Amino acid sequence: MGDPIEAILFDLDDTLCTYRRSGQEILSLAFEAIGREPFFTAEGYYEIFDDFVTDSDSGLENRQRCFAALAERAGYSPSVGREVADAYAEERDQTNVRWLPGAKEALDVHSPDYSLALITNGPPEWQIQKIDALGIADRFETIVYAGYDTAPKPDPEPFHIALDRLNTEPERAVTVGNSLGSDVAGAHSAGVRSIWLDADGIDDPEPAPHHRIETMSDLTDDSRSLFTIAER
Template sequence: MTAPIDAICFDLDDTLCTYRRSPQSVLEIAFEDVGVSPLFPASEYYDRFEAYLEESTDVVDLRERCFGDLAVEAGADRATGEAVARAYTAERVPHDVELLAGARETVDRFAEDGEYRLALVTNGSPEMQRRKLETIGLEDDFETVVYAGYDAPAKPAPEPFELALEALGTTPDRAVHVGNSLSSDVAGARAAGLRSVWIPDDEEAATPDLKPDWALESLSELAASPPW
């Protein structure tokens, strides 16, 4: 018999909140501010993000390291890439975020239910992610927050989920993780032994190769009728 769910872990970025402006639009502003032609797309930064987590001290340092490397590979000098990174950081402030549809009602529904304990498991630096939570008004809604990549290896490693469940005092077979990413959220939950709810964003709306336990269309659907 499958154990009943008593804990819910949530992803943050593109699950509960999103930036108002796309990374590419912010990067284009950064290049313009520095006075150089675009050297690389934002997708290259996001493709390499996790590779810099271990060696960087925070997200600002991470961007400078990554943008410096990308600039050199594009034929520019490292200092130019670092300048673009600083301009990007100035534009990509954590308060430039907003709740996604259904996020507030979903968190409230499970927090007020009494059956569940809530955690947040997010890839990202503590300072940046805390400020996002404050901006969207969710800073007090989770019993524990794990900043994967800093408190533990980044998702999809199982360790961030294990830390969250230890703090909640429950086990993987009694927990579910809700997220938008197959490669990070669904794969990570599976590695840690949690069941998963996948709510795809526009970039991952295709039929998944990695099957979640449940695939839903929205947070509102999750709040209205939990599938477990």
């Protein structure tokens, strides 16, 4: 068996919470607001979001750069993309989020027994609004805004910084997140075990997590076995 777990590193978006209105819904309204037919999707936006993080001072600037690049790819002027970004910003309310099933209970159950950290790939000015809306800032001993405080996940840096602040070794921590590419791969690169929230029923996830859960409620149903998961 692996070393006993002392710390849990949680992801935020689509692990603890999600928007009540999807990105695709907001994007459709943005195109409608400026009177243009959609020429990219929310998924296309998410795929390139991290590409512009290091050159952007804020989430709004990052989105402007993403949308300008997507407009150019579609044969439009970058200014059209920025117009879509402005309309998107008018529609998006960062406080309009909801808990994922079992997520609040998971924090309630484990905060007395483990050191908790939040590591999120997201602009601080957006993520703070979500955290405040959920009322969870005091649940975590540290919060790392990866991509802004540090390199974005899956780089090991945000995990190492969180662990240093918690005074915990990697082998005594576990990451809980929904993204194979960011959370699981990042945890493994930092020498941390992984629990993957599988919302899509993927048969052969890559990289393979140390444990898979279907809902955050699984973290409260049989938590002790989850947090003594097998050796890497």
